[in-house]
Amino acid sequence: MHDMPTASPVSRAWAAGRRWLDGRTVHRHTLDLLVPLICFGLMLLDVPGVAEANESLNRFSATAVLAVGAGSLLLRRRFPWIPYVVALALLGWLHELTLMQFALYKIGRYRGRAAATMATLGYVVFAYALYLHERWPEKQADTLLEFLSLVVPIGVLAAGVGVAANRQDLVRELEVQKGRAAALHAVQQERLSVARDVHDFVGRELTLLAVRAEVLAVRARGEAHQKDFDELSDTARKAHRILNEIIVQRAREENATPGIAALAELATEGERAGSPVVLDIDPRAAALSPLRQAAVYRVVQECLTNAVKHAPGEAVRVRIELDEVYLRIEVTNGLPRSLPTKEPVSAGTGTFSMGERILSMGGTLEAGRRDGEYRVSAVLPAGV
Template identity: 30%
Template sequence: MPRILAPLLSASTYSRWLHLMIGPVFVGVVLMVYPGVEGWSPGEVLARAVPVDAALLGLAALVPAMRRAEGVQARLLLVPDRERDIAVEPARGWADRRRTAAWLVGRVLLGGLVGAASVLLAGAAFDLVARPERTVFGPLADGPGGSVWAPLLAPVPLFALGWLVVGAGRLQLAMAVRLLGPSPAERLATAELRAERLLERNLLARELHDSIGHALTVTVLQAGAAREVGDPAFAAEALEIIEETGRRAMDDLERTLALLRDPGEPGEPGEPGGRGASGDPGSGEDARERPGIDRLPALFETTRAAGSPVEASVDVRSGALPGVLSREGYRIVQEGLTNALKYAPGEPISIRIALRDGNLELRCANTLRPHPAHSHPARPSGAERGRTDGSPRRGGKGLRGIRERAVLLGGEATAGAESGEWVLAVRVPLRLDG
């Protein structure tokens, strides 16, 4: 019973009824102007009025603002579950105008039918109460009990009218979503734009993770080493490294936050997802400021200063890589060094970068630390807590980010223990497709 009565008691049902009744009002106004209601049979009136109504509605649909007005009205009175299903933008082309015309004709036609049914059913309920002799109970009205049974049946046409309004309102809402909402092509374009913006934000989040994570790791290790050593000269050098690392991290943070605050329109030069002067995604001014392979020596020096020896072999000449490969290669190596510093501080790190068979190959390996069961190290520092065998935690965001970078570049990345080392290997094609 509640499921049957709930729609009849909902405020949205009656707001949709009001929306439906605008159709009969429009038809009535047109009938008074042409062809009139006197001297014609109902069939003749409809035959003459329908073409006039359709022509007027078609002309109204040519006005771009009409689509916006109908969308606003539909949102207010039809009460959609999601407002964005009904657009409030003016018509942009002939396809929008055709859909607006179909909506206007459909809503007036449906509203006219509901208006006529409302008059008939409401009149039937009134007759059952006030004039039962004019109903099918007329012959019994003069008999015993005839005037009692008829009023008891008055709720039946009202109940039917209520559910007619509920069904017509739902149909009207479905028409509005179909004809006033975005077209399938527009929905696809919106979904693609949303996916592109989500990808851009994920890329920015990954940039923050790599840059800030590396800076914090170096800072923690340098501060811990300075406290343990107690040498003023060493402490001064550590503070200098911390200052320089923090400054670079702040630059990365400010650039990324600026992009997040003002993402701009997709496709604009210099914006995330846009195309810069070189035609590559993200190759605008902000992208060119991001570090590339040529900045790796400074990264290696920072890692050595943090206490981990680095043996590096970069067999890639300057300018040999496309900008996007150079930048992503830098971030991949940075994340590999960060993992080595976090999970195996002080252990030797080997870096190999080369071009082979049209591919960029990167290999980052660090010696696995002895398992704590075989040694009794001192209390680990904050950077060492967690995995003490020198291998990153499974499912870490850093390794997942590296794999995502490699896949987006058309390559692959693997990570795991090999012969006493934790090895990160990345291979991406030098020539990017598309």
């Protein structure tokens, strides 16, 4: 991460130079060295005046002192207050302002607005005390107003730029974290998609294989191959159980999607929002695979959300039926008696997302007004 705010032309040129150096970015340790060197280069311009104003220093010793001061910037990331204290010392001794500008910027950059404000106030008070004691800087400021017009803008500008850079650092870090979260979510969704495909397609074939083997075992009853067919059926069923326990269970853990048992909590939330919810759930639904239960939960969740938004106060009935072949989900609610005073916030993609989920599992979904109520009906293979 560079040390200048990206919003300024200087920072953009700085970033371009970094990309030019190695095609992508300068190593952090290289940048840590460049900043003190830049500061020292600017301070070298003051060496003649410093040596002339201070009899205890010549040009060589003044250069060495300024080099030590600039070197304190090597600690700016972890200990930004150290360059600040050194800058105050140089300010009181040699009336040197260059390092103070860097120090205030670094405090704003690495410690934020509150620290930058405190450091700027401390710098102004310290400089004002020097002004009262030594009439510093005598040549540049003959009056207090002239003095403050020199000291205050330097501190406020340097600290303000540092605070702006700090905020941009936080924004960039947030973007990085959001990117990581999005990438992780994409990976989890891909894993869930693979698990769903394996469960739906491979699981179906394993079920057919087990049933077919049982039929052949019945036909071969009393013959030598009956035992082989029975073993084949048991193996297919065992493979299917392993499929559920390993692939599907892990997919559910990664996706963290609730199942049938969590519908009661959804109903409670709907009632708190003002829409009474009646659940009619086939007890056998609790034995559905995790992917089927996740589909049921998401459909009911979306329907209850839509009912609260578009038909507040209307009762909602949730019915889940299960037989040997199909799983049926039906959610109905009354239509609103009057138009809402404010248009509800809605992306308009909820029904589409429900349909995509059901379709991906080999089912169908219908939604719309019917017989004076709004009804969502989904039918999909029961699975195992």
